[in-house]
Amino acid sequence: MISVFLTLIDNKNHEERLFEKLYLSYRSVMYSVAFAILQDESDAEDAVHDTFLSIAARQMPLLSRIEDEADRQSYILKATRNTALNMLRKGVRQLPADDIYEREQFDASKSPDDGFINYICMKHDYKQVVEAIRRLDKKYSDVLYYHFVLGFTAMEVAKIQDKNVNTIKKQLVRGKKLLLEELGSLNNVYDR
Amino acid sequence: MSMTGREFILALRSVAAEEFTDAIKECEHNPHEFSSEFILRMDTLLRRERRLSWRIINSITSNVAAALLILALLLTNTLVYPSGNAASSDFEGTLEDVCASAQIHDTAHAFIVKQGVASLYKEDRASSFKNVVYVNDENTGFMRECPYMDAEYGECIYNCHSESYLCAEYSEYTGSQNITH
Numbered sequence: 001m002i003s004v005f006l007t008l009i010d011n012k013n014h015e016e017r018l019f020e021k022l023y024l025s026y027r028s029v030m031y032s033v034a035f036a037i038l039q040d041e042s043d044a045e046d047a048v049h050d051t052f053l054s055i056a057a058r059q060m061p062l063l064s065r066i067e068d069e070a071d072r073q074s075y076i077l078k079a080t081r082n083t084a085l086n087m088l089r090k091g092v093r094q095l096p097a098d099d100i101y102e103r104e105q106f107d108a109s110k111s112p113d114d115g116f117i118n119y120i121c122m123k124h125d126y127k128q129v130v131e132a133i134r135r136l137d138k139k140y141s142d143v144l145y146y147h148f149v150l151g152f153t154a155m156e157v158a159k160i161q162d163k164n165v166n167t168i169k170k171q172l173v174r175g176k177k178l179l180l181e182e183l184g185s186l187n188n189v190y191d192r
Numbered sequence: 193m194s195m196t197g198r199e200f201i202l203a204l205r206s207v208a209a210e211e212f213t214d215a216i217k218e219c220e221h222n223p224h225e226f227s228s229e230f231i232l233r234m235d236t237l238l239r240r241e242r243r244l245s246w247r248i249i250n251s252i253t254s255n256v257a258a259a260l261l262i263l264a265l266l267l268t269n270t271l272v273y274p275s276g277n278a279a280s281s282d283f284e285g286t287l288e289d290v291c292a293s294a295q296i297h298d299t300a301h302a303f304i305v306k307q308g309v310a311s312l313y314k315e316d317r318a319s320s321f322k323n324v325v326y327v328n329d330e331n332t333g334f335m336r337e338c339p340y341m342d343a344e345y346g347e348c349i350y351n352c353h354s355e356s357y358l359c360a361e362y363s364e365y366t367g368s369q370n371i372t373h
Contacts, residue, residue: 028223029216031224032216033212045227078211124194125195129199145205
C-alpha cells in the first residue's frame, strides 16, 4: 500500500516536472508552428496556451510514456498544429469533424497491423515508404504515427485529438488503405 | 524483404519530424518574445498544475491509503501487544499461584503471566485459537509474548520476567483451574 502511495506521488511529481520542461523547451517552436498556420501573433500565443491547457487536462499520462525526446517533440508540435488548425476552422467556417472518407464503412480486419507492416516491408523500400507517407493527408499520417510509433490505442489517440474513438479507428483503417494506395499496391492487397 | 518493420517505424518518425523542420529553423532565427499576457496565463497554468499535483496527493485515494496504513499499524500493534486491546482476547480466569509442574489441556486458551499471577486469556490469532503466553515486560511496561513457552502441548510455562518456571494445571475450558504446587 505504501509503495502504491509513493508511486502515485512520484508519478505526479514526474508529470509536474515534465510539464514545466515541455513549456520551457517547446513554447517557442510551438509558437512558430501555430504562427505559420494562423499568421497572427496573438492567435498563435492562444494556440500555444490552449495546447498546454489540453496537455495539462488530458494528455500528461500519455506524454510521460514517451521516452524519446524527438517523439516527444513531434507529439507536442502535432498537438499545437491541430489546435491551430481547429482555431482556424472555427474562425473561418465550422467544418464537420470528419470528412467524407470517415463516414465510409471499412473493414478493419482486412488490414491487421502485422500483416500490414509485413506486406509493406516485403514489397517496398524505405524511400518509397517515406515518400508515400509524405503524400498522405496529415490526419492519416498522424494517426499512423500515434499508433505505430508511439504505440497508442485508438482510444488514446481519440483522447489526444478530442475525437470519437470510432472516428480514429476509421482514420487508422483509411490511413493504412491510403498508404497502400500511395504505394501502388492497394488492389493486390485487397484482392487477396 | 526490402525493409524491416523497424525501418517502417523510422519512416513514420522521420516524416513526422520533418514536418516541423521549418518551424524549428524559424524559431531559432527569429525567437519570439511572448507577450506579458501569455506569460501571465502560463504562470497561472503552471501554478495550477503544481497545486493540482498536491491536490491529487491529498486526494481521496491518498487519504484511503493513509487510513489503511494507520489501520495496518494499529493491527500490528494489537498483535504485538494484545493486552492493550480488549477485542483481541477474552479474559477467562486467573491462576492464583505458581507451581512446580503444569499441564495445559485447553488449546483454545493462553496463559498470561503478570506480576506473579498467571492469567488465562482466550485469544484469536489469524482466525484460529492458539495458546500464547505473555509476560509483563518491566522495562517497557508492555505485555510481550514469552518466547520460551510452548503452551500447545502443556509444557511448563517459563516466566521470562523472573527467569523461573511458573507452572499451573488448567483443566477447565471456562476458567476453573487446578494449581499444583
